[in-house]
Amino acid sequence: MSEQIQLIFSDETLAVAQGIIKRFPEAKKKSALIPLLHLAQAEFDGWLSPEAMIYVASLIEIQPIEAFETASFYSMFNMKPVGKCVLEVCRTSSCWLLGAEDIVNHIEKKLGIKAGETSKDGMFTLKTVECLGSCGTAPILQCGGDYYENLTLEKVDSLMDKMQQDGSRRVYTKDAPIEI
Amino acid sequence: MSRKILLANDHISGIRGLSVYRQNGGYKALEKALKTMTPEQIVEEVKTSGLRGRGGAGFPTGMKWSFLAKPEGVARYLVCNADESEPGTFKDRYLMERIPHLLVEGMIASSFALGARSSYIYIRGEYYYIARILEQAINEAYESGLLGKNILNSGFDHDCYVQVGAGAYICGEETALLESLEGKRGNPRIKPPFPAIAGLYGCPTVVNNVETIAAVIPIIEMGGAAYAAIGIGKSTGTKLISASGHINKPGVYEIELGLPVEEFIYSDQYCGGIRGGRELKAVVAGGSSVPILPKELILKTAAGEPRLMSYESLSDGGFATGTMLGSGGFIAMDDTTSIVKNLWNFTRFYHHESCGQCSPCREGTGWMEKILHKILDGKGSISDIDLLWDIQSKIEGKTICPLGEAAAWPVASAIRHFRAEFEEYVRNGRSVKDVKHYYRLNNIPEPVYA
Numbered sequence: 060m061s062e063q064i065q066l067i068f069s070d071e072t073l074a075v076a077q078g079i080i081k082r083f084p085e086a087k088k089k090s091a092l093i094p095l096l097h098l099a100q101a102e103f104d105g106w107l108s109p110e111a112m113i114y115v116a117s118l119i120e121i122q123p124i125e126a127f128e129t130a131s132f133y134s135m136f137n138m139k140p141v142g143k144c145v146l147e148v149c150r151t152s153s154c155w156l157l158g159a160e161d162i163v164n165h166i167e168k169k170l171g172i173k174a175g176e177t178s179k180d181g182m183f184t185l186k187t188v189e190c191l192g193s194c195g196t197a198p199i200l201q202c203g204g205d206y207y208e209n210l211t212l213e214k215v216d217s218l219m220d221k222m223q224q225d226g227s228r229r230v231y232t233k234d235a236p237i238e239i
Numbered sequence: 240m241s242r243k244i245l246l247a248n249d250h251i252s253g254i255r256g257l258s259v260y261r262q263n264g265g266y267k268a269l270e271k272a273l274k275t276m277t278p279e280q281i282v283e284e285v286k287t288s289g290l291r292g293r294g295g296a297g298f299p300t301g302m303k304w305s306f307l308a309k310p311e312g313v314a315r316y317l318v319c320n321a322d323e324s325e326p327g328t329f330k331d332r333y334l335m336e337r338i339p340h341l342l343v344e345g346m347i348a349s350s351f352a353l354g355a356r357s358s359y360i361y362i363r364g365e366y367y368y369i370a371r372i373l374e375q376a377i378n379e380a381y382e383s384g385l386l387g388k389n390i391l392n393s394g395f396d397h398d399c400y401v402q403v404g405a406g407a408y409i410c411g412e413e414t415a416l417l418e419s420l421e422g423k424r425g426n427p428r429i430k431p432p433f434p435a436i437a438g439l440y441g442c443p444t445v446v447n448n449v450e451t452i453a454a455v456i457p458i459i460e461m462g463g464a465a466y467a468a469i470g471i472g473k474s475t476g477t478k479l480i481s482a483s484g485h486i487n488k489p490g491v492y493e494i495e496l497g498l499p500v501e502e503f504i505y506s507d508q509y510c511g512g513i514r515g516g517r518e519l520k521a522v523v524a525g526g527s528s529v530p531i532l533p534k535e536l537i538l539k540t541a542a543g544e545p546r547l548m549s550y551e552s553l554s555d556g557g558f559a560t561g562t563m564l565g566s567g568g569f570i571a572m573d574d575t576t577s578i579v580k581n582l583w584n585f586t587r588f589y590h591h592e593s594c595g596q597c598s599p600c601r602e603g604t605g606w607m608e609k610i611l612h613k614i615l616d617g618k619g620s621i622s623d624i625d626l627l628w629d630i631q632s633k634i635e636g637k638t639i640c641p642l643g644e645a646a647a648w649p650v651a652s653a654i655r656h657f658r659a660e661f662e663e664y665v666r667n668g669r670s671v672k673d674v675k676h677y678y679r680l681n682n683i684p685e686p687v688y689a
Contacts, residue, residue, distance in 0.1 A: 082359075082398075082400040082402075084314075084440065087421065087440055089421060089422035089423070090402070090420060090421055090422045091422065092422035093364075093402070093403065093404065093405050093419065093422060094402065094403055096405065097364070097367075097403060097405065119422075121422075125422075128423075128424060129422060129423055129424055132407065132424040132425060132594075133364070133404070133405035133406045133407050133425075134405070134406035134407065135364045135365065135405040135406035136405055136406075150584075151326045151527075151584060151585075151588050152326035152327050152483075152527055152570060152584065152585070152588075153326070153327060153483040153484050153489075153570055155581075155584050156484055156485065156570075156572065156576065156581070157484075157485075188365075188406070189324070189326070189408065189588055189591060189592065190324060190325070190326040190327070190328075190408075190527075190588070191365050192323050192324070192328065192329040192331075192332045192363075192365070192366065193329060193332075194326070194327050194328070194329050194481060194483035194484075194489070194568070194570070195329055195481060195482065195483045195489035195490045195491065196489070197483065197489075201365060204367050204368045204371075205368070206368075231364065231367040232367065234368050234371070
């Protein structure tokens, strides 16, 4: 596999990255790894390819394997390509008591996929995730930086229609809430 | 006994911004601390206040602070645990989103008391939008000389930074949090050494929950003794309770510790009772990790005393008949709830979130999840129930970090208090409404668990 670095941050993102690196002692740049992986995932199509991780590792002077080791631990990092809108439905505790399974089943039927998969048009990926800290406004889903709370099946339909129309990729690093 | 100390100003429009926060008394406590108190005096006030860790463990905060080692020439750190991931808990989210400056002010004042030159707020990655809100508040603080060099002309320099996580419940455990803050996988460390001796980068570190650090501000304002006068016994002050589940009014409630549980569930001032006119069946009072209790035992202790929202009262009876205040994630379940299904949901959570270091946890949680799934699938046997009990007992106390206990306790308490439901599931594949009725009808002596 080629180790040639092809991905690099835009000037704007690089400036943010360098600001983050400065938050830590000079000898402890590795602390910036997780924030930088978030920036990389947002910038490079919503997932962390080996090239993306190699690039991030180079920015903080660590080995590529260290970046992979850390990235593969955390559930918010996508190690495979994903759709433009990753619908993360909470499946724990109060959300589950208040209808999360219905939401998941509904989206699975609507898109013809199972949880964990991406729709054929590359628009949606459905993920079920653990408690998002929204138990009082359950059931909920997260997409990018936005929480969509007090969901009903109608609201889910409305949300997905608007996302489809909008067509843009949604990332954690930006707020872009949709009215439903 | 609704008592608003932390959330006194949460309804004020614009309180998220620095100027409105200051107009309503914000940063006066910091000024008082920096200009009229020594670090030692602040630590004493926190000790006197009786404040206990609000993240779940309830460890006395003043004592934790006093453990901080102070070797010459070595940096000290304060780290705020904003990784809130305990199912049922959403109070830190509410506080940070509504009044971020309360946390920022708490960070600066606490860092002054601890001698920390830099501090970090480690916030779970899913709360990314709140990380942005916190960074905005921190920028405002820097612009007004409340952070950076020579804060308020006191000679105290301090930098505070926000660090996002990336989705890992285990990073709420303080040593796993530090590992994550260092850019690594969230594997907890063996304690001792405790973070107070060797924490972030091996330096003396204090890790405190969001609510704990926020509470330092009113403690400075009113003094430790006044804070200790609120609450009951060793449960001083107020607690933010995240109420959810089958109740009419879910949300975050700040209560004076000592409030009767019955009032908390049924009063219109709080949860407003069980929705749809149904009956309460069970409560998980402090986040999914604490023992589940049936209605009779959550409203009253085994001795017949009214149960109160406090550390001591909720723990009355040990795990035989009690539970814990924990994080204050209060989940109420009505009589349509299948305890077995709910347990499967929790156990799946712990299996997913296990970091994988310790065999008892890594293998045990997966095994318990499979057995519960098997039972729910109609293929379980009575011996599976005893097997579940056996597995959880072999996880408890045998792991590097408390996630093992957190996974074991829900299994133990569900079987202890609702065994009949498991048996009913095995025999007939359905939930049981009345546990005692089942035993009486079937002439089975009720099982006794230690």
